[in-house]
Amino acid sequence: MANGVWIIAEQRDGALRKISFEIASTARKLADELGQQVCAVLLGSGIEGLAAELAKYGVDKVFVADDPALEPYTTDAHAAAAAKIIKENDPAILLLGASTQGRDLSARLVGKLATGMGTDCVDAKIVDGKLLLKRPMYAGKCFGEVTISSFPQMATLRPNVFPAVENPKAGEVVKFDPALDPAKLKTKVVEVQKDTSGKVDLTEANIIVSGGRGMKGPENYPLIEELAAVLGATVGASRAAVDAGWRPQSDQVGQTGKIVSPNLYIACGISGAIQHLAGMGSSKVIVAINKDPEAPIFAKADYGVVDDLFKVVPELTKACKELLA
Amino acid sequence: MRGRPIGALNEARIRKKEENVNIVACVKQVPDTEAQIKVKADGSGIEEGGIKWVMNPYDEYGVEEALRLKEKKGGEVTVVSLGPARVIETIRTALAMGADKGIHIQDAAFDNADAYTTALALAAAIKPLNADIIFCGQRAIDGDQGQVGAILADMLDIPHVAVVTKLEYTDGAIKATRPIEGAQILIEAKLPCLITAQKGLNEPRYASLPGIMKAKKKPVDVKNAASLGVTPSVNMKVVKFTPPPARAAGKIIGGDDPALKAKELARLLREEAKVI
Ligand SMILES: Cc1cc2nc3c(=O)[nH]c(=O)nc-3n(C[C@H](O)[C@H](O)[C@H](O)COP(=O)(O)OP(=O)(O)OC[C@H]3O[C@@H](n4cnc5c(N)ncnc54)[C@H](O)[C@@H]3O)c2cc1C
Ligand SMILES: Nc1ncnc2c1ncn2[C@@H]1O[C@H](COP(=O)(O)O)[C@@H](O)[C@H]1O
Numbered sequence: 001m002a003n004g005v006w007i008i009a010e011q012r013d014g015a016l017r018k019i020s021f022e023i024a025s026t027a028r029k030l031a032d033e034l035g036q037q038v039c040a041v042l043l044g045s046g047i048e049g050l051a052a053e054l055a056k057y058g059v060d061k062v063f064v065a066d067d068p069a070l071e072p073y074t075t076d077a078h079a080a081a082a083a084k085i086i087k088e089n090d091p092a093i094l095l096l097g098a099s100t101q102g103r104d105l106s107a108r109l110v111g112k113l114a115t116g117m118g119t120d121c122v123d124a125k126i127v128d129g130k131l132l133l134k135r136p137m138y139a140g141k142c143f144g145e146v147t148i149s150s151f152p153q154m155a156t157l158r159p160n161v162f163p164a165v166e167n168p169k170a171g172e173v174v175k176f177d178p179a180l181d182p183a184k185l186k187t188k189v190v191e192v193q194k195d196t197s198g199k200v201d202l203t204e205a206n207i208i209v210s211g212g213r214g215m216k217g218p219e220n221y222p223l224i225e226e227l228a229a230v231l232g233a234t235v236g237a238s239r240a241a242v243d244a245g246w247r248p249q250s251d252q253v254g255q256t257g258k259i260v261s262p263n264l265y266i267a268c269g270i271s272g273a274i275q276h277l278a279g280m281g282s283s284k285v286i287v288a289i290n291k292d293p294e295a296p297i298f299a300k301a302d303y304g305v306v307d308d309l310f311k312v313v314p315e316l317t318k319a320c321k322e323l324l325a
Numbered sequence: 326m327r328g329r330p331i332g333a334l335n336e337a338r339i340r341k342k343e344e345n346v347n348i349v350a351c352v353k354q355v356p357d358t359e360a361q362i363k364v365k366a367d368g369s370g371i372e373e374g375g376i377k378w379v380m381n382p383y384d385e386y387g388v389e390e391a392l393r394l395k396e397k398k399g400g401e402v403t404v405v406s407l408g409p410a411r412v413i414e415t416i417r418t419a420l421a422m423g424a425d426k427g428i429h430i431q432d433a434a435f436d437n438a439d440a441y442t443t444a445l446a447l448a449a450a451i452k453p454l455n456a457d458i459i460f461c462g463q464r465a466i467d468g469d470q471g472q473v474g475a476i477l478a479d480m481l482d483i484p485h486v487a488v489v490t491k492l493e494y495t496d497g498a499i500k501a502t503r504p505i506e507g508a509q510i511l512i513e514a515k516l517p518c519l520i521t522a523q524k525g526l527n528e529p530r531y532a533s534l535p536g537i538m539k540a541k542k543k544p545v546d547v548k549n550a551a552s553l554g555v556t557p558s559v560n561m562k563v564v565k566f567t568p569p570p571a572r573a574a575g576k577i578i579g580g581d582d583p584a585l586k587a588k589e590l591a592r593l594l595r596e597e598a599k600v601i
Contacts, residue, residue, distance in 0.1 A: 074512070075475070076484055100505040104487045107440075107472040111479030116439050116561030119470045136569075137468055141362035142371060143567045144468075150560035186484040186518070190500065191511035201506035207601070231601055249490065249525040250504050255358050255466055256382050256524055264600040275358045281569060285598045287590065293577075301575045302598065303590055307583050315587030323595050 002151035005031040006091040008041045008082055009054055009062075010101055012073070016050050018204070019097030021057045021164035023157055026124055027095050028058030028167055033126040036092065038169070039063060043081050045071035048173065055171020057164060062171055063089075065178040074187045078105050081178030083112040086152065093131055094152035095124075097159060099203070106156050117154035118146040120259070122161050122282070131155065139255035139278035159204045161261060200234050202253060207233035207264045208283070210253055211241060212276075214269015214290065214309055218246035223310070224268055227317040230324065236260070236280075238270045254279035268309045272297025289313065346400035346494075349456040350391040350424065351447055351477070352384040354408050354415040355467040368565045380415045383462025385529040386522035391460050392423045393527065394494055401425045403454055407435055407446050413545065420540035421532030432549035439561035440472035447473070448480040449553035458499070459519040463488045471521075478519035485519040486512050490526055 005027040009020040020040075027038045037060045042050060044066065051062035065081045082105065086094060094109075096102040098120040110117045122143075123134035131153040133146040148154065202208060209228045211221060221235070228235050237247040239254055253260055255275040265283035269290060270276060277300055280286070288301035289309045298304045305312050356362070356376045363372040380388075391402045404419040406412045407430040416427040428450050435446060451459065459481075461474030471487075478485035491502035501512050501520060532540070550557060576593070578586045594601045 072510075075487070079479070100488065100503075103471055104475065107475030107487075108479050108485070110441055110472055111444065111476035114441065116441060116559075117470075117472060118561065119472060132564075135469075137563075137566075138356070138360075138362045138371075139466060139469060140569055141360075142364050143569060144563040145565040145567070146561060147564050148561050150558075186515040187486065188513045189510055190513050193509040193511075195507045195509075199507070204506060252524070259469070264594065264598070274361070278358075285594070285600045286572075286575075287594070298575065298577070300572060302572070303593055304575055304577045305583075305586050305590055306577060307586060311583035312587050312590075315584040316591060319588045319591035320594075320601060323591050324601065 002090050002092040004037050004039055004089065004091040005034065005093045005095070006039045006041065006086065006089070006152065007095045008102070008105065009050070010097055010099060011042070011044055011047055011050055014044070014047060016053055017097070017099065018164065019099050019102065019159045020054065022159065022162045023095045023097055024054055024057035024059050025165040025167070026157060026162045027093070028165070030093060030124065030126055030131070034092070034129065037061065039089070039091065041082055041085055043070045043078050043178070051171055051173045056166055056168050058167040058169050059171050060169050061174055063174050063176055065176055067178050067180060069180050069182070069185065070178065072189045072192065073101055074185065074189060075104050075108050076185050076187055077180055079108040079112060080180055080184065083109060084179060085176055086113060091152045094154045096156045098156035099159060102156050106154060110154060113152065115150040115152060115154055116148040117156070118148070119156050120158050121155045122158050122261070124155055124157065136259070136282065139259055140281050141278050158261060160206065202234050202236050202251070202258045202260050205234035205260070205262050207231045208236045208253070208260060208262045208280070209233045209266045209268065210236035210238065210270060211268045212238035212270030213240040213244070215241060215246070220310070221246070223313050227266070227313055227320065230317055230320045238276050267297050268313055270297055271295045272300060346394055346398045347455060347457045348391045348394055348400055348402045348460070349451050349454060350384070350388045350402060350404050350419065350460040351473070352388060352404050352406045352415055352419050353381045353462070353465045354378050354406065354412045355381045355465055358382065358466065364566045364568050368567060370566055378411055378414070380418055381462050381465045383464060383466070383522055383524070386524065386526045387460030387462055387520070388419045388422055388424060389527045389529040390492060390520070390522060392530070394458065398494070403428060405447055405450055406430070407438070407443055416545055417540050418532060420543045421536040422530055423536060426543055427545035428548060429545055430548045430553065434550045434557050437559060437562070438557060439559050440470050440476055441561070442557045442559050444473050444476035444480055445557070446550070446553055446555050447477050449555045450548055451477070452481060457517050459517070461519065461521045463521040463523045474519055474521040481519070483517045483519055484514045485521065486514055487521045488523045489520050490523050492520060492526065
């Protein structure tokens with residue numbers, strides 16, 4: 001009988017990512033409802049020391065595979081290692097983060113474990129002993145409540161939605177041999193180009209300041225970059241700004257860009273096309289700055305300023321700087 | 326053929342293999358991004374009336390990349406789609422763009438198929454094609470699952486690289502660029518392999534009028550669960566659809582002075598909304 005709530009922790013360059021604590025805390029909550037244990041899978045090279053950090057967020061047992069072939073992350077090595085330990089232990093629930101790595105690994109695991117998964121969930125609870133998930137569909141134009149009738153019941157959790165709660169447990173370390181077959185490892189990371197700006201990814205940002213066609217040109221983005229700097233925010237963009245070549249593709253928010261849910265989303269010079277609204281509509285608080293009072297973005301906004309963004313944004317930067325000083 | 330030395334035959338075969346890439350592109354039909362999504366009153370699904378159906382935008386990048394590869398190296402592009410009768414239009418669109426043939430998997434048994442079952446059906450249809458490279462979209466914009474490509478690759482026991490924005494094809498391997506949080510990584514994978522396409526990979530072409538005419542005559546093979554030898558096993562179910570939570574009416578900050586409005590906004594964000 002499948003038993004236990006498992007997570008696959010995510011580490012990069014020897015540090016656990018924040019999403020790992022979010023999934024650990026959620027796993028703890030679900031496991032307490034079920035009266036079961038929380039186990040984490042930790043994969044990499046020279047990472048055993050991270051187990052103690054997972055314990056802090058409610059993990060009872062950490063299964064560690066320490067192997068040079070697991071560093072850096074490749075799908076085939078991590079999926080093979082994770083599938084092996086999961087199959088041996090038959091958990092009831094398996095959670096990963098809906099980060100780029102978690103999405104990649106989890107999907108491959110659905111294949112290896114022949115099960116079902118809810119992607120990018122915003123809620124997870126136990127109803128009648130089974131996992132009930134809630135996830136946005138159609139980029140948030142509607143939501144689906146999802147159940148999974150096979151084991152493990154898999155889910156990826158959207159970053160920044162589930163709280164990380166300290167709840168120290170034993171975190172007993174169990175080492176296992178991932179038994180990787182070199183002939184089966186067919187991908188290799190040949191280069192990593194780091195973004196040196198240190199900017200938090202849009203999908204993980206607490207605050208986003210986005211600029212659209214109303215910004216008029218790439219030369220004006222420093223205006224919102226300054227506001228973002230004061231707020232500790234990440235800069236985003238509408239597709240119009242990206243397609244015009246003003247901003248990189250990775251900045252695009254919306255149905256065919258990043259689907260985001262920050263605490264605060266400030267849209268500057270963005271009309272609020274349905275594809276844009278879909279991608280940011282679940283932000284906790286939405287602010288629109290637009291000179292057109294009829295712009296559809298105002299229908300979604302909690303706070304709106306109808307005015308020229310070139311006048312409002314610098315003043316907002318100044319006001320925030322004073323408030324936060 | 327008989328009488329030619331074995332070595333020469335092998336050489337010819339190898340040469341053919343090098344120059345002709347066998348390519349598959351998976352395409353899903355989805356509601357247009359403009360579509361308003363209305364949930365049925367009983368929460369059992371979405372209202373499909375009035376929806377305009379289009380090729381999943383990410384699959385367009387996959388088809389385009391498949392065509393460019395064919396144009397460069399020679400070979401054949403097969404498009405595969407699972408879905409009801411209307412899906413033939415999306416297959417024809419890909420054929421009109423330049424794909425050579427189609428496979429339409431159509432069977433009521435696959436209604437409400439989850440990602441695993443979809444991949445099972447696609448794998449059964451694709452396996453006999455011995456593809457060198459398979460393209461999927463990084464996610465379908467209806468269910469937003471982003472699962473099928475990776476599961477399909479796993480079932481075919483080939484590597485995959487997900488969310489690819491740049492692809493280089495060299496004989497026997499590919500190099501793919503994939504953005505992750507705060508970095509771009511370059512991954513090398515041996516062929517055969519599967520790529521899931523992301524915006525930025527290329528600019529998809531439109532179907533030309535002659536292309537549309539030609540597409541009508543291109544072969545489309547129709548398959549069902551029995552002819553594929555697949556038993557659907559749907560494990561992931563959407564038990565209830567709900568509309569997004571309603572947002573309370575917002576506040577428009579009035580006044581004429583941009584500086585005062587900005588100040589008031591900052592105050593509200595701090596004191597009322599408590600988000601800064
Ligand atoms: C298949 C498909 C997928 C798409 N996916 C996405 C997506 O993922 N994300 C996305 O964003 N879009 C997407 N779009 C595009 C979308 O339909 C819109 O075209 C786009 O969002 C418009 O961007 P915008 O709001 O910046 O520009 P516009 O619609 O041109 O709006 C500019 C706004 O700026 C305001 N403005 C101008 N000057 C000023 C000023 N000085 N001060 C204040 N306000 C000013 C104007 O009043 C206007 O409201 C998609 C489209 C398609 C067809
Ligand atoms: N019914 C389908 N028919 C053909 N391809 C599909 C189908 N469903 C998913 N795919 C492919 O898998 C990708 C990811 O889909 P999904 O996992 O549903 O987000 C899509 O972009 C398609 O390339």
